[in-house]
Amino acid sequence: EAQVTQNPRYLITVTGKKLTVTCSQNMNHEYMSWYRQDPGLGLRQIYYSMNVEVTDKGDVPEGYKVSRKEKRNFPLILESPSPNQTSLYFCARGLRGDNTGELFFGEGSRLTVL
Amino acid sequence: AQKVTQAQTEISVVEKEDVTLDCVYETRDTTYYLFWYKQPPSGELVFLIRRNSFDEQNEISGRYSWNFQKSTSSFNFTITASQVVDSAVYFCALSTKTSYDKVIFGPGTSLSVIP
Numbered sequence: 001e002a003q004v005t006q007n008p009r010y011l012i013t014v015t016g017k018k019l020t021v022t023c024s025q026n027m028n029h030e031y032m033s034w035y036r037q038d039p040g041l042g043l044r045q046i047y048y049s050m051n052v053e054v055t056d057k058g059d060v061p062e063g064y065k066v067s068r069k070e071k072r073n074f075p076l077i078l079e080s081p082s083p084n085q086t087s088l089y090f091c092a093r094g095l096r097g098d099n100t101g102e103l104f105f106g107e108g109s110r111l112t113v114l
Numbered sequence: 115a116q117k118v119t120q121a122q123t124e125i126s127v128v129e130k131e132d133v134t135l136d137c138v139y140e141t142r143d144t145t146y147y148l149f150w151y152k153q154p155p156s157g158e159l160v161f162l163i164r165r166n167s168f169d170e171q172n173e174i175s176g177r178y179s180w181n182f183q184k185s186t187s188s189f190n191f192t193i194t195a196s197q198v199v200d201s202a203v204y205f206c207a208l209s210t211k212t213s214y215d216k217v218i219f220g221p222g223t224s225l226s227v228i229p
Contacts, residue, residue, distance in 0.1 A: 031215065040123075042205060043159075043219040050215060058216065088157070095161060100147045101209025101217040105159040 002027050004106035006091050012112045013081055021076045021109050023091030031094035032074040034066065036087040049074055081113040116141045118208050118220035126226045127196050135191040135223045137206030145211035148189045153203040165189060196227045
């Protein structure tokens with residue numbers, strides 16, 4: 001079964017304590033992306049990756065880092081989380097191989113920064 | 115720049131009513147892709163449909179139908195005979211051939227279907 005797995009699904013942390021949200025896909029798709037969802041703003045792209053070792057900024061990259069050392073994994077790193085990073089985070093991979101932007105999402109990770 | 119507008123923030127309908135969710139997009143690219151995603155109360159995001167800019171045929175899938183009109187830059191979504199299970203937030207999204215790596219989402223429309 002095709003999956004995008006995010007961990008943790010829920011996390012409460014404190015300002016400044018580094019954390020990593022992992023994302024793993026089992027379909028070997030080249031494209032992966034991270035989004036955050038906030039009320040009234042929809043989903044906004046944080047970072048994306050076209051392939052291994054190829055990453056680029058989305059619309060709201062400040063305060064985040066990513067890495068793509070292997071095709072299946074695309075972790076999101078918050079080096080020094082702040083309360084404004086409290087949000088619902090989604091990892092996604094391309095749904096098909098035709099490069100149209102069609103996405104298959106993970107289940108989401110709800111992060112609260114106190 | 116690309117933009118997606120969903121002017122309806124929240125909609126409530128009574129079960130079995132028809133409801134249309136509006137989506138207006140902006141892009142200067144001639145080749146682009148439009149999407150609808152559903153987010154039920156459980157929180158996951160589910161892909162519903164993709165429409166390519168060169169294909170203006172409307173699509174029907176069961177109780178769901180989509181009306182793509184280039185002339186008005188709209189890609190509206192109609193649910194016929196709504197059911198409680200249709201209650202969700204619905205997102206319209208846009209990508210282009212030259213920047214398919216950057217999918218732009220609208221703010222979403224929250225649909226409540228009341229039994």
